Amino acid sequence: MKKIIELKNISKAFDGETVLDNISLDIYDNEFVTLLGPSGCGKTTTLRLIGGFEYPDEGDVVFMGERINDTPPHKRNVNTVFQKYALFPHLNVFENVAFPLHERKLPKAEIKEKVDQMLSLVMLSGFAQRSVTSLSGGQQQRVAIARALINHPKVLLLDEPLGALDLKLRKDMQQELKKIQKSTGITFIFVTHDQEEAMSMSDTVVVMSEGKIQQIGTPQDIYNEPVNAFVADFIGESNIVDGVMLEDKKVKFAGHIFDCLDTGFEKNEAVDVVIRPEDVDIVPEDKGMLCGTVTSVTFMGVHYEIIVDIKGFKWMIQTTDGVEVDAKIGIYLEPDAIHIMKKSKYSGMFGDYSSFSNELDELSNPGGEDEE
Amino acid sequence: MRKKHSGRLAITQYSVWSFLFVVVPLIFIAYYAFTDNNFSFTTENITRFFTATSNLTEDDGTVREVRTYILIFMRSLKLAAISTAISLLLGYPIAYIMARASEKAQKTMMTLVMIPMWMNFLIRTYAWMTILQDTGIINGIIGKLGIGPLHMIGTETAVVIGMVYDYFPYMILPLYSIMAKMDTRLFEAARDLGCNSFGVLRRVIFPLSLPGVISGVTMVLIPSISTFYISQKLGNGKFFLIGDAIEGQYVANNLHFAAAIAFILMVILLVCMALVKYFTAKHVYGGE
Numbered sequence: 063m064k065k066i067i068e069l070k071n072i073s074k075a076f077d078g079e080t081v082l083d084n085i086s087l088d089i090y091d092n093e094f095v096t097l098l099g100p101s102g103c104g105k106t107t108t109l110r111l112i113g114g115f116e117y118p119d120e121g122d123v124v125f126m127g128e129r130i131n132d133t134p135p136h137k138r139n140v141n142t143v144f145q146k147y148a149l150f151p152h153l154n155v156f157e158n159v160a161f162p163l164h165e166r167k168l169p170k171a172e173i174k175e176k177v178d179q180m181l182s183l184v185m186l187s188g189f190a191q192r193s194v195t196s197l198s199g200g201q202q203q204r205v206a207i208a209r210a211l212i213n214h215p216k217v218l219l220l221d222e223p224l225g226a227l228d229l230k231l232r233k234d235m236q237q238e239l240k241k242i243q244k245s246t247g248i249t250f251i252f253v254t255h256d257q258e259e260a261m262s263m264s265d266t267v268v269v270m271s272e273g274k275i276q277q278i279g280t281p282q283d284i285y286n287e288p289v290n291a292f293v294a295d296f297i298g299e300s301n302i303v304d305g306v307m308l309e310d311k312k313v314k315f316a317g318h319i320f321d322c323l324d325t326g327f328e329k330n331e332a333v334d335v336v337i338r339p340e341d342v343d344i345v346p347e348d349k350g351m352l353c354g355t356v357t358s359v360t361f362m363g364v365h366y367e368i369i370v371d372i373k374g375f376k377w378m379i380q381t382t383d384g385v386e387v388d389a390k391i392g393i394y395l396e397p398d399a400i401h402i403m404k405k406s407k408y409s410g411m412f413g414d415y416s417s418f419s420n421e422l423d424e425l426s427n428p429g430g431e432d433e434e
Numbered sequence: 435m436r437k438k439h440s441g442r443l444a445i446t447q448y449s450v451w452s453f454l455f456v457v458v459p460l461i462f463i464a465y466y467a468f469t470d471n472n473f474s475f476t477t478e479n480i481t482r483f484f485t486a487t488s489n490l491t492e493d494d495g496t497v498r499e500v501r502t503y504i505l506i507f508m509r510s511l512k513l514a515a516i517s518t519a520i521s522l523l524l525g526y527p528i529a530y531i532m533a534r535a536s537e538k539a540q541k542t543m544m545t546l547v548m549i550p551m552w553m554n555f556l557i558r559t560y561a562w563m564t565i566l567q568d569t570g571i572i573n574g575i576i577g578k579l580g581i582g583p584l585h586m587i588g589t590e591t592a593v594v595i596g597m598v599y600d601y602f603p604y605m606i607l608p609l610y611s612i613m614a615k616m617d618t619r620l621f622e623a624a625r626d627l628g629c630n631s632f633g634v635l636r637r638v639i640f641p642l643s644l645p646g647v648i649s650g651v652t653m654v655l656i657p658s659i660s661t662f663y664i665s666q667k668l669g670n671g672k673f674f675l676i677g678d679a680i681e682g683q684y685v686a687n688n689l690h691f692a693a694a695i696a697f698i699l700m701v702i703l704l705v706c707m708a709l710v711k712y713f714t715a716k717h718v719y720g721g722e
Contacts (some may be wrong), residue, residue, distance in 0.1 A: 115622055136623040136633075148623040152641045161637070165628040209627065 063090040066216060066249050067335075075108055075392030081107045083273040085183035089217075089251060091129040094243050099270035100296070105253045108270070109219050112251065113142050141210040142219040145190070145233045146226060147202045149209070150193040155181070156190035159208045166213075170187070180208040182243065200231045207242070217249045223411075224259065225357050236263050257297045261285065269293050271408075278404035290403055297402060301342075301377045302413020305335040305402070313402060316352050316373055334403040336413070339367070339380040341399035350392015356385050372418045376415040409412060463700075466693030503679065503695065507702075510676040513590060514658035517597035521605040521654045522647065524598070529646075530607035532637070533616070540614070543617075547606050550599075555583030559596055559667050566592050566668065586672035596664040597654075604653035612646030613639075644714055652710075656703055 067089040072081040081103045087124050089095050110116040111123055114401035122129050130138060138237050141162075145385045156177055181187050182205040189197070194205060203223060210218055219240070220222040224232045240263050243250045254260055260267050261281040269276045269284060269292075275287045276353050288294035305315030307327040315335050327333060347353050354372035366384055370377045370393070377393075385391060470476045488502045489721060520643045532543045563572045566586040586592050616639070624634045640647075662677030676699055683692035 113626060135622070136628045136630055142623070142626045144619055144623055146621040148617065150623070150638060162627040165633060201464060213628070
């Protein structure tokens with residue numbers, strides 16, 4: 063596979079505040095890459111560096127082997143679908159899509175042909191003469207995509223393009239974007255904070271936090287083998303428990319010794335143990351490896367989401383069995399349900415379901431001095 | 435309920451106010467324009483505007499018969515158009531810089547634009563007389579440098595300078611307010627789609643700023659076309675403008691003809707504005 067974009071040791075600060083801290087990333091031709099992270103993690107800045115709207119303080123942006131740090135956006139073979147679309151309100155749909163072609167001074171007939179073709183690709187044929195302000199969010203989205211694709215860029219940058227759409231439309235657009243990416247063969251770099259979106263669309267997911275890349279991998283890798291508590295918590299739901307690696311394939315946590323599949327840790331090394339809520343089996347109390355009391359049951363449609371207090375630590379378990387609040391249950395873990403991670407600076411910050419969001423934790427614990 | 439009620443009251447007050455001070459005076463102007471001294475109907479005042487002639491001595495001494503008021507009107511239009519064009523060319527970049535500056539800088543610049551408006555219009559014009567006179571400040575300075583003297587007072591240039599200075603804020607304000615509202619992501623989108631800086635200006639900023647341009651042009655052109663004081667003071671009375679004509683007729687107690695000139699001027703301006711609006715409607719977006 064051919065490298066199309068290389069980010070080399072890039073750092074960027076705004077007003078003395080570090081936004082990107084020495085990140086390096088290779089993006090390959092014809093790849094669907096998603097930059098995933100919470101707001102303020104530097105994902106949009108990374109995208110803007112590639113688009114040419116920001117310049118790195120340190121490091122290099124390399125495009126097809128050529129350093130393009132100082133190349134202005136209009137000279138880059140990269141186009142962007144902006145957050146909230148940024149369509150030109152003084153132009154109609156046709157003129158918006160034709161905008162880059164007019165800039166290249168193509169003959170009228172050729173422009174018409176290309177625009178018509180592009181509008182049919184995004185299923186907006188017949189909307190050419192509409193005013194963009196009269197379109198729905200989904201239609202505006204399509205215009206923005208058509209406009210960004212019409213020059214056939216090598217790379218398309220998408221900055222949270224689906225954020226403003228409702229759930230069903232978002233799902234449709236995810237499918238459609240993926241289809242467009244496959245059929246055009248253009249490299250897509252997609253920015254989102256929605257982990258489900260990242261999982262369902264991407265070939266490669268880049269998880270970012272606090273200006274650093276935490277993990278790069280396929281959606282399966284990232285989900286099944288998160289490198290630290292941040293990734294495990296951000297991608298899907300996870301119970302993250304303090305543990306000790308007794309020896310290869312033996313881990314002790316919550317006062318019990320479990321068989322697992324992980325190797326390569328020091329003897330008695332302190333580790334973070336990740337257990338996905340859907341991997342926990344509920345068994346009668348006397349047959350469980352661990353026992354606890356159900357503190358809440360939420361019906362989610364496909365399954366129940368139950369919170370179980372096991373020795374003071376709140377676990378989340380997803381189950382299709384009905385369980386009553388205050389019931390005593392046992393849990394059983396298969397070896398492959400357990401994933402071991404090295405301790406990181408994120409250890410202890412995530413993975414306890416006393417509350418779902420950090421924000422609530424902070425609210426109920428103002429000042430935060432009590433912790434640690 | 436109460437809120438609704440007070441809203442209706444405000445509208446009523448506004449209607450009464452605008453009826454008394456806008457509609458009634460307009461009716462009076464029209465009434466005077468179409469009546470003679472005995473207040474019987476006539477179109478003579480109107481016809482006089484278009485047909486009155488006088489003899490104009492050219493620079494080379496030849497004498498030419500001209501239609502007095504048409505000539506005066508065209509002269510007013512020319513000076514007003516030049517002033518408006520200069521205001522626009524100066525004001526556009528300044529408004530853009532203001533709109534993109536930091537919030538604090540925007541406030542400072544706005545205050546600087548507004549301060550001259552707090553001073554009396556006559557005093558400002560007098561100030562320009564002392565600046566532009568043959569013995570004025572400018573000639574004092576360039577005289578020390580061994581240049582000049584530059585004869586400025588009593589020229590068309592002086593009148594234009596006065597008009598630009600007096601009406602400049604009316605150009606800046608609408609331009610600034612529309613530019614400050616512009617979504618800068620649109621500029622990024624244009625650059626992304628292949629525009630250099632000039633392309634962004636030509637294809638995005640300018641078309642989006644058109645409503646501001648139109649109101650700025652209107653707000654400078656109309657007072658400049660009908661001004662009389664500036665041309666009297668800075669033009670030494672040599673450039674008789676349509677405003678001077680109205681004032682002259684009024685002072686001479688010729689109220690009906692004064693009203694007729696004002697009426698015709700108003701009609702011409704309204705027609706012009708309607709045309710401008712019609713031809714730019716396509717480009718002016720109504721969004722947000």
